[in-house]
Amino acid sequence: MNRVKNYRKSAGLTQFELAQAVGVARQTINLVENDKYNPSLDLCIRLAQVLHTDLNQLFWEKING
Amino acid sequence: MNRVKNYRKSAGLTQFELAQAVGVARQTINLVENDKYNPSLDLCIRLAQVLHTDLNQLFWEKING
DNA sequence: TTTTAATGTCATATATAATCGACATTTCTT
DNA sequence: AAGAAATGTCGATTATATATGACATTAAAA
Numbered sequence: 001m002n003r004v005k006n007y008r009k010s011a012g013l014t015q016f017e018l019a020q021a022v023g024v025a026r027q028t029i030n031l032v033e034n035d036k037y038n039p040s041l042d043l044c045i046r047l048a049q050v051l052h053t054d055l056n057q058l059f060w061e062k063i064n065g
Numbered sequence: 066m067n068r069v070k071n072y073r074k075s076a077g078l079t080q081f082e083l084a085q086a087v088g089v090a091r092q093t094i095n096l097v098e099n100d101k102y103n104p105s106l107d108l109c110i111r112l113a114q115v116l117h118t119d120l121n122q123l124f125w126e127k128i129n130g
Numbered sequence: 131t132t133t134t135a136a137t138g139t140c141a142t143a144t145a146t147a148a149t150c151g152a153c154a155t156t157t158c159t160t
Numbered sequence: 161a162a163g164a165a166a167t168g169t170c171g172a173t174t175a176t177a178t179a180t181g182a183c184a185t186t187a188a189a190a
Contacts, residue, residue, distance in 0.1 A: 014136060025179050030138065037177065040103045040147080041124055054130065055120035059106055064119065079166060090149050095168065102147065105177080 003058050005033040007051040022046040068123050070098040072116040087111040 008018050008029075015033070019026040024043060032039050032047075039047075048054050056065075073083050073094075080098070084091040089108060097104050097112075104112075113119050121130075 016136080026137090027139085027180085028178055031178090034138080036139095038105045038107045040105060040177070041109050042103045043178090044106050044109075044120075045124070045128065048125070049129070055125045059110070060113070060120045063110065064114070081166080091167090092150085092169085093148055096148085099168080101169095105147070108148090 002033060002035060004029075004047060004051075007053055007058065008033075011051055018047075018050065021050045067098060067100060069094075069112060069116075072118055072123065073098075076116055083112075083115065086115045 008015070011018075013021070015029045016026045019029045022029075022043065023046065028039075028043075031037055032043075044055055044059060048058050051058070073080070076083075078086070080094045081091045084094045087094075087108065088111065093104075093108075096102055097108075109120055109124060113123050116123070
């Protein structure tokens with residue numbers, strides 16, 4: 001359970017709703033949440049904006065700092 | 066001139082050296098620096114690590130915050 | 131329990147990130 | 161000014177992110 005899933009649930013959104021909000025397919029959100037692949041920077045930025053957080057919170061601080 | 070180029074120059078690296086350090090082609094670094102496309106999260110993370118900074122410094126704070 | 135919504139996952143297709151080779155232009159060094 | 165290094169850019173190719181549709185499983189609601 002990575003940070004995208006945490007923030008999505010805190011925001012009370014389903015994968016489908018988050019997908020719509022950032023303009024991708026539901027499966028893409030699912031794959032990102034389960035670390036199946038490597039999203040583009042653009043998608044990461046839109047996720048951070050919609051989830052009212054930032055890139056470090058979503059994708060950095062777990063690995064580094 | 067975006068933040069990747071700034072950090073690279075501060076680190077005293079050429080595009081070629083930075084490319085080698087993060088494991089991509091020189092042209093990829095060039096395209097990222099000139100906002101020609103959309104790097105993968107994986108590449109963004111490697112860039113931040115090699116340049117001793119983080120995702121927000123490189124790709125977030127200009128747009129948001 | 132039965133139904134419904136949400137999630138995980140597969141196969142195929144498409145868009146685009148990234149590679150490679152090459153060359154022109156700009157910048158640094160002498 | 162000349163030569164070398166660094167950068168910008170092009171065409172063509174390969175790898176992979178993302179889309180789409182479908183279906184199985186799990187969680188939630190009736």
